[in-house]
Amino acid sequence: MFEVNLPASDEEPAVESESNWSIHLPSINMNESQLHWRSQYTSPAVVEVSRINLELTDLSWPPVGETNLGLSLTINNIASLSINGGIFLQNGAGKLQYKLADLQAAWFNPNIPEAFRAKITRGAVGVEGQLALVDFSPDRLQMDGAVTDFSGIIEGTEDALTSWDSISWRNLDLSLSQHSVQVKVLKLDRYAGRLHIYEDGTVNMQSVLQEEVELAREGGDLPEESAAEWTFDFPSIYIIDSQLDFKDESLPINFRTVIGDLNGDITGLSSRPESETTIDLKGSVDGYAPVVLKGAVRPFAETAFVDIALSFDGVDLVRLTPYSGTYAGHAIDRGILNLKLHYLLDGNQLKGDNSAVIEQLKLGQKIDSEKAVELPLQLAIALLTDMNGVIDMDVPVSGDLEDPEFGLGSAIAAAFVNLISKAVTAPFALLANLAGSEEDLQRVNFQSGASAIDERARTQLADLVAALQQRPAVNLVLFGRLHPRADKERLQRDHLDVELQAAGLSTEDIANKSPLWADVIRARYRQLPGATDTNADGSEVTIHTQYQQVVANIDINDEQLKKLAQVRAVAVKRYLVNELQLPANRSVIELVDVHAEENIFSGVELGVDI
Known part of the structure; x- marks a missing residue:
């Protein structure tokens, strides 16, 4: 097992004093x-x-x-x-x-x-x-x-x-x-973490960590602070294809989601007080809703500094029913929320800008919750929703963190209890930046029941083509879309106008609602099943109400709605090819499903393909 190699010699070793060995x-x-x-x-x-x-x-x-x-x-x-x-x-x-x-x-x-x-x-x-x-x-x-x-x-x-x-x-x-410690490059590849909030509000291992610290403190096992503090530098941290599994059991209805596809970098992390750490992370919620976290912090500065922007895009409100039920007292049956948050903390002063847009919000059943705010939600939604079914809110938040009455979490929760994140479609945000446009290039809006492109749409499409010229490998997919209620009602009105003209009314009669127009409407109204000239309280049914009933009884089937959606998509492609000179093979029309959940606006929705 052991081998010792000594120098070869034929001479007898000389006897020397111990000090000379x-x-x-x-x-x-x-x-x-x-x-x-x-x-x-x-x-x-x-x-x-x-x-x-x-x-x-x-x-x-x-x-x-x-x-x-x-x-x-x-x-x-x-x-x-x-x-x-x-x-x-x-x-x-x-x-x-x-x-x-x-x-x-x-x-x-x-x-x-x-x-x-x-x-x-x-x-x-x-x-x-x-x-x-x-x-x-x-x-x-x-x-x-x-x-x-x-x-x-x-x-x-x-x-x-x-x-x-x-x-x-x-x-x-x-x-x-x-x-000192320095790590030039740190990479996290396909990291999967889990944030679990239990029924009592504690987070994974939070209680046991506190328990260990307390036991160590009682036993005198905590090390004393070193006289010389350690310094560290992490210039580049890369996060690749990672995810965070979030679960909240503290709510009456358990909530769980995955923030996945996380990619980005954290640069400049250092213990030096003057150092600034930048964060640039992109991912998605539940695999389809983009999320972006970007900004800068000075974690070890004597004066606190945080400048962070967070955005979510295309989050379905129905997924957030556990939170709306807890804090608003209602489930959410439908809706899409787009959210942009920007927070600046300089010293103790916090300023936050929160921008939220909700489309097609529909509340569901009432949920009993002790934490629900006491607000007339239906009235609030009616006041906030515009004629297109959109709630658009800008909610600033500011305060002094040293003020015991101010709480960031409660301030944000109060501001966004009925809101969910604003959808930002990443490809079209990129194309808009390329074209120097502030428009949403993913959606081309039409008047209800119409298929003609207006001036705003022409500007949007021109910006889009300018961006596509810088991205030759990107092609467009055109989806004709419908607003089922508004489009159907417009088609019913148009169909009635045609019938009235066939009955001898002029366009002036129809536009001015002439006495002849009123007579024809009354006659048609009386032919409706169950029609009556008086209301339940004995008052007379107005001509306006009679007109609405006549319109509502005109049959518009799914094929007519489908044709409208397809004609809109054809109109957009025709303009792209004939007026803007986009090669025909760079845009394709996809078949429309009248009952698709995406049908929440009148127009054409654009997708990308390669």
């Missing part, structure tokens, strides 16, 4: 050795260290020059460790190159406090780099590495607390003497 060993080797190590800090408790190979060269006493070290071994037939380098035994200085591969994170489960009730189910650690020694102690550690295929769970549940494909770092530089 010297030793030089060219090499010491230990080959293919094994170690069985029982430890309470690992699982399994017995660690099998095998294939141990150690080589020391140029070992002298008194110490002279550099002694070279080479070590390799295998742990539990899975992980491997190799160390190579040199040490100056006379002063303890040295540099070692090391490489650790496939170290199983689950082996260290016994080190997780019992109160956490958590365990690591899988994960492998791999690192390599250089270690500098001063006085035989580590002084500077440089490393590249990664923890891959990791998963941790709370015991007794099937759900992973967190998992990821890879958390990797490059150019980690840790200085023990200078108390």
Whole structure:
């Protein structure tokens, strides 16, 4: 197992005084050795260290020059460790190159406090780099590495607390003497975290973490603050295809959603007070509603500074029924919310701009909740909803964070209890930016019942074509859309006008509602089933009411509505091709479903394809 190579010599060693003894060993080797190590800090408790190979060269006493070290071994037939380098035994200085591969994170489960009730189910650690020694102690550690295929769970549940494909770092530089850490690049690849709010309002592991801290404090186990504070720098943090699973059980109706497809970067994170950290993250809610978080913070500045913008696009209000039920006392049957938030914190002064647009909001059944606000919601919605069925609100928030009466969470909740995020369709936001347009280029609006393109639509389409010229691989999909109630009523009115003209009325009679027009309407009204000249209170049924009843009884079928939607799509394509010279193969019309949920406005909705 051991091999010592001594220098060859035919001479008898001279007898010298003890102070003049010297030793030089060219090499010491230990080959293919094994170690069985029982430890309470690992699982399994017995660690099998095998294939141990150690080589020391140029070992002298008194110490002279550099002694070279080479070590390799295998742990539990899975992980491997190799160390190579040199040490100056006379002063303890040295540099070692090391490489650790496939170290199983689950082996260290016994080190997780019992109160956490958590365990690591899988994960492998791999690192390599250089270690500098001063006085035989580590002084500077440089490393590249990664923890891959990791998963941790709370015991007794099937759900992973967190998992990821890879958390990797490059150019980690840790200085023990200078108390500093720098990681040039940190990447989180396919990270999956979970934020779980329990019935009592606590968050995953919040209570057990507090319990551990309290126990440690009572036992005097908390370390004292170091005289020299540590500094750190993380210039670049990249987040790739990650997600956050959010679950809230504190509501009468449990809520769960996934913020996924998270991609972006966090740059400039540092302990330096003057440093500013920038955040640029993009993702989606439930796989289809874009979400963007962007801004800057100074986390360690003496004066607090936060400048953050958050936007959501195309969130279906029905998904937020657990919150509307809790805080508004109603379920939501239908609606789309678009939301933009921007918060600026400078010192203690907070300013927030919240812009929300809700389309086609329809409240559902009433839900009993002690937290529901006491507001006449139906009246509020009627006051806020315009003739197109849109609620458009700008809600500023401001206050002093040192004011005990001010709470950011309650202020935001109060402002947006009936609102949900504004939909921003990412591709068309990009195209609008390319064209320098502030218009929503995804929707082309038409008058109810009409299929003619107006001037605003022409401007929108011109901006869109200008953007498409900069994106030659992007094509358009045209979806004819309907507002079922408004379009049907307009078609009914138009159909009635045609019948009235056929009956001999002039366009002036119809436009001015002449006496002849009124006579014809009365005659038609009396032919309706159940028609009566008086109301239940004995008052006379007005000519306006009779006209509305006549209109409502004109039959408009699904085919007529479908034809209107298709004609609108054809009108848009005709204008794109004939007037704006967009190649015909760069836009295609898709078949319309009259009963599709997307039919909430009169016009044409645009999609993109390649």
